[in-house]
Amino acid sequence: MTQTLVVVGNGMVGHRLVEILRDSSWRIVVFGEESRPAYDRVALSSYVDNWNFADLELPTLGGCELRLGEKAVSVDRARKVVVGASGVEVSYDALVLATGSVPFVPPVPGRDLPGCHVYRTVDDLDEIRATVEEASRPGRRSGMVLGGGLLGLEAANALRGMGVSPHVVELAPRLMPIQVDDGGAGLLKRLVEKLDLTVHTGTSASSIERDGSRLIAKLASGLELDLDVVVFSAGIRPRTDLDLGLELGPRGGYLVDAACRTADPHVFAIGECAAVEGVTYGLVAPGYSMAEVVADQLSGGARVFPGADVSTKLKLLGVDVASFGDAHAQTEGALEVVVNNAVAGTYSKLVVSDDARILLGGVLVGDASSYLSLRPLVGKEVPAALLQPGGAVDVEMPADAQVCSCLAVTKQTITDAIQSGVACDVAELKACTKAGTGCGSCVPMLKKLLTECGVEQSKALCEHFTYSRAELFEIIRATRVATFSALIEKHGTGRGCDICKPAVASILASLGNGHILGETQVSLQDTNDRFLANLQRNGTYSVVPRIPGGEITPEKLIVIGEVARDYGLYTKITGGQRIDLFGATVDQLPEIWRRLVDAGFESGHAYGKSLRTVKSCVGTTWCRYGVQDSVGLAIELELRYRGLRSPHKLKSAVSGCARECAEARGKDFGVIATENGWNLYVGGNGGFTPRHADLLVSDVDTEELIRVIDRFLMFYIRTADRLQRTSAWLEALDGGLDHLREVVVDDKLGICAELETAMESHVSDYADEWRGVLEDPEKLARFTSFVNAPGVPDPTISFRAERGQRVPVSLGIPEVVR
Amino acid sequence: MIVCDFDVLRPEQGVAALRPDGSQVAVFLTAEGSVHALDNIDPFSGAAVLSRGIVGDRGGVPVVVSPVYKQAFELATGKCLDEPSVSVAVHQVRVRDGVVELT
Numbered sequence: 001m002t003q004t005l006v007v008v009g010n011g012m013v014g015h016r017l018v019e020i021l022r023d024s025s026w027r028i029v030v031f032g033e034e035s036r037p038a039y040d041r042v043a044l045s046s047y048v049d050n051w052n053f054a055d056l057e058l059p060t061l062g063g064c065e066l067r068l069g070e071k072a073v074s075v076d077r078a079r080k081v082v083v084g085a086s087g088v089e090v091s092y093d094a095l096v097l098a099t100g101s102v103p104f105v106p107p108v109p110g111r112d113l114p115g116c117h118v119y120r121t122v123d124d125l126d127e128i129r130a131t132v133e134e135a136s137r138p139g140r141r142s143g144m145v146l147g148g149g150l151l152g153l154e155a156a157n158a159l160r161g162m163g164v165s166p167h168v169v170e171l172a173p174r175l176m177p178i179q180v181d182d183g184g185a186g187l188l189k190r191l192v193e194k195l196d197l198t199v200h201t202g203t204s205a206s207s208i209e210r211d212g213s214r215l216i217a218k219l220a221s222g223l224e225l226d227l228d229v230v231v232f233s234a235g236i237r238p239r240t241d242l243d244l245g246l247e248l249g250p251r252g253g254y255l256v257d258a259a260c261r262t263a264d265p266h267v268f269a270i271g272e273c274a275a276v277e278g279v280t281y282g283l284v285a286p287g288y289s290m291a292e293v294v295a296d297q298l299s300g301g302a303r304v305f306p307g308a309d310v311s312t313k314l315k316l317l318g319v320d321v322a323s324f325g326d327a328h329a330q331t332e333g334a335l336e337v338v339v340n341n342a343v344a345g346t347y348s349k350l351v352v353s354d355d356a357r358i359l360l361g362g363v364l365v366g367d368a369s370s371y372l373s374l375r376p377l378v379g380k381e382v383p384a385a386l387l388q389p390g391g392a393v394d395v396e397m398p399a400d401a402q403v404c405s406c407l408a409v410t411k412q413t414i415t416d417a418i419q420s421g422v423a424c425d426v427a428e429l430k431a432c433t434k435a436g437t438g439c440g441s442c443v444p445m446l447k448k449l450l451t452e453c454g455v456e457q458s459k460a461l462c463e464h465f466t467y468s469r470a471e472l473f474e475i476i477r478a479t480r481v482a483t484f485s486a487l488i489e490k491h492g493t494g495r496g497c498d499i500c501k502p503a504v505a506s507i508l509a510s511l512g513n514g515h516i517l518g519e520t521q522v523s524l525q526d527t528n529d530r531f532l533a534n535l536q537r538n539g540t541y542s543v544v545p546r547i548p549g550g551e552i553t554p555e556k557l558i559v560i561g562e563v564a565r566d567y568g569l570y571t572k573i574t575g576g577q578r579i580d581l582f583g584a585t586v587d588q589l590p591e592i593w594r595r596l597v598d599a600g601f602e603s604g605h606a607y608g609k610s611l612r613t614v615k616s617c618v619g620t621t622w623c624r625y626g627v628q629d630s631v632g633l634a635i636e637l638e639l640r641y642r643g644l645r646s647p648h649k650l651k652s653a654v655s656g657c658a659r660e661c662a663e664a665r666g667k668d669f670g671v672i673a674t675e676n677g678w679n680l681y682v683g684g685n686g687g688f689t690p691r692h693a694d695l696l697v698s699d700v701d702t703e704e705l706i707r708v709i710d711r712f713l714m715f716y717i718r719t720a721d722r723l724q725r726t727s728a729w730l731e732a733l734d735g736g737l738d739h740l741r742e743v744v745v746d747d748k749l750g751i752c753a754e755l756e757t758a759m760e761s762h763v764s765d766y767a768d769e770w771r772g773v774l775e776d777p778e779k780l781a782r783f784t785s786f787v788n789a790p791g792v793p794d795p796t797i798s799f800r801a802e803r804g805q806r807v808p809v810s811l812g813i814p815e816v817v818r
Numbered sequence: 819m820i821v822c823d824f825d826v827l828r829p830e831q832g833v834a835a836l837r838p839d840g841s842q843v844a845v846f847l848t849a850e851g852s853v854h855a856l857d858n859i860d861p862f863s864g865a866a867v868l869s870r871g872i873v874g875d876r877g878g879v880p881v882v883v884s885p886v887y888k889q890a891f892e893l894a895t896g897k898c899l900d901e902p903s904v905s906v907a908v909h910q911v912r913v914r915d916g917v918v919e920l921t
Contacts, residue, residue, distance in 0.1 A: 463877065495830070495849055497874040498883035498890075523830045527870045527885035535885055539865035786842070787822045787833040795840045796859070796866045811864030 009098035013271030048161035110208030249275025325361025376401025549634035550577025576613035619656030628673030630656035844869035
């Protein structure tokens with residue numbers, strides 16, 4: 001009989017447990033107090049960037065019963081039943097408590113006043129935002145964050161993002177007292193104070209009072225702060241308000257053994273609410289580790305909690321901070337090697353054993369790039385070079401060192417996956433080892449291991465060119481070579497193939513070399529480009545006229561209907577707000593285009609590695625919620641970038657408000673309207689590897705928006721690999737989004753003028769490719785099925801009816817012996 | 819059977835010809851000037867499209883690549899280089915008095 005597992009709590013750790021067990025034989029029921037789906041609390045402060053909850057959401061998991069908005073209010077352990085707030089009762093065979101933690105609010109008088117908040121959930125942030133927006137102070141608003149630890153600095157960052165100048169008040173004599181030592185914290189304070197933060201250490205708030213619309217906080221030091229908002233982030237406490245009559249740990253938390261089991265063998269606890277052998281953990285990685293232990297126990301295994309690595313590396317307010325191992329040199333006789341470079345703004349401390357042989361821990365502030373190599377060496381012999389001033393940190397990592405501490409993946413596991421051929425790139429490593437799927441900070445190390453194992457993939461385009469696509473682009477741009485044969489003669493070998501020919505054809509087209517079916521280009525084109533239509537499985541093609549922004553008049557719609565009817569074309573609405581007409585033979589294509597072109601249509605480039613559509617919602621014209629004219633902008637963008645050949649297809653969308661009906665964040669470049677202008681997102685993708693686009697610029701006007709898109713697209717076209725979508729390109733780009741912004745917004749490389757000129761010439765040289773064929777008898781002559789029998793239909797093509805339309809009769813595929 | 823005038827062929831491009839029995843032949847002109855003819859039907863998809871494939875070389879061997887699933891076929895032998903057990907029929911073709919003929 002199926003056994004039931006009830007999980008109380010739908011946070012990151014509970015979610016992880018369900019993720020592991022969802023394909024098991026357990027029936028899983030999850031109680032979640034919040035009505036929201038599970039989300040990434042570690043990234044909470046990024047919610048302020050665009051207030052879009054979907055960015056934080058964790059993948060929806062099938063295979064479990066999710067009871068959102070249903071708080072578990074009691075448990076009857078005798079009957080093995082969990083009772084929800086609505087009165088619902090669910091029986092369990094195993095119960096896992098993953099209730100997380102609650103913020104600790106110090107007993108400051110006035111802490112319950114309106115305007116005082118905690119910092120823990122998305123709802124907390126929404127409430128803080130509401131307070132900040134109500135504050136009617138002219139000029140910059142002011143806030144206080146109580147707590148100068150990791151969470152406090154995160155909260156301060158969130159306040160900055162809302163336009164508030166934060167005061168950070170920390171009782172300890174330094175910031176981040178748990179992770180960082182005095183020297184590192186001193187530098188950290190100096191660096192964050194440049195960012196409009198005021199740090200008060202060694203003091204606390206003694207009272208908070210209301211004064212009209214203001215809050216006045218008195219500090220123990222005697223200072224008074226005049227504030228709009230107060231945020232408590234002075235730590236967390238395990239959440240154990242669901243009373244099961246079970247023993248708690250010395251610092252709270254459901255007491256569990258190393259198998260994460262309470263004294264009741266049917267009840268487990270994991271994450272921040274658990275006290276594993278008495279110890280509580282406030283980080284997500286140990287929580288994940290506990291989830292894995294319980295999943296293993298529930299699957300009949302005997303795994304136990306291995307203890308946790310509480311090392312951390314993070315970027316707080318743009319400052320790298322890392323702490324690992326015995327960061328405070330508490331081991332007896334431990335020695336410290338400190339390099340404090342106040343000028344460069346970097347601090348590093350290594351803690352070693354009394355004989356200076358074993359690395360025990362360390363603290364890095366300002367530059368934590370060596371963290372990935374150092375952390376795995378903790379407890380191991382320390383290379384002597386490391387202890388020299390400015391010593392190299394590029395050291396060999398032992399095989400059993402943990403590379404991914406979120407999911408406890410060792411170097412050995414990763415190199416095994418690489419060497420056995422299971423994984424040849426970072427994506428495959430992520431899939432088969434799970435490394436890099438937590439916080440992602442070890443991804444650079446994964447790349448390094450791939451290189452060390454000799455998997456550095458050749459950048460050669462194919463056997464005919466040793467250059468990458470980006471290099472070929474530069475060669476063609478610099479030498480102005482205009483034909484494939486001239487290029488391969490000088491820079492390649494052989495005659496070319498189905499990889500390099502279309503790639504070079506695309507580069508030539510990006511640089512503007514006339515019609516893509518010109519005499520020297522036609523033989524380079526893949527069949528879709530060669531026939532300006534999309535090849536289908538039976539050898540026929542589909543035709544997609546451009547419908548900019550998805551806006552179309554009834555008259556034009558009727559023409560499409562008439563053409564489809566007259567040629568018996570199967571008709572389907574695409575995901576890009578246009579219409580696809582299937583089943584045209586090579587001979588029919590020009591006739592179909594003629595009718596469409598006469599009615600004012602042009603090619604939609606559905607066949608090209610080029611701009612497809614710019615999808616839009618209806619925007620301010622009709623929508624009650626729209627804040628900008630999304631349709632107008634979508635049409636302008638589609639007409640500007642139509643026909644632009646690129647390394648892969650380009651999709652775009654414009655949404656008229658933050659509700660995002662056009663799904664712009666799933667596009668290569670997506671625009672979302674704001675009250676003040678437009679936000680531009682880049683690098684989104686649906687398809688095989690979905691990715692939400694990243695915010696590149698915000699609140700810009702239309703002119704600036706188009707300037708940035710021009711530069712972004714041209715920079716992508718110049719530098720991407722063949723068939724590399726913007727999402728993969730951005731992921732692989734050295735320096736990532738920050739670098740992209742430096743190039744296309746700040747013009748760090750000084751190439752923006754060039755990129756803009758290139759786009760200008762694309763826009764001015766654009767011509768409809770269908771019309772280009774119709775007006776040229778020589779090109780037109782290529783559209784025949786049979787050279788010896790023009791006009792005779794291809795006898796292999798036949799159709800049958802399905803739901804009132806013509807669809808291909810499946811081809812009798814000859815027996816292929818494999 | 820006459821396919822077309824030789825002038826109609828373009829280097830590294832194919833054309834399709836219909837035979838009286840309804841079968842189809844794909845005829846290619848290589849960069850060096852030699853003419854090859856293969857069955858037009860791509861054995862992997864069943865579609866009559868090989869004439870529309872990209873012509874090039876694999877390791878110096880002239881090939882056409884099916885536009886459907888991208889397998890390469892050797893122009894001279896019809897052998898599929900990606901699935902050695904598969905091949906397409908080769909047809910005898912010649913150029914006489916500026917005319918391409920299947921024999």
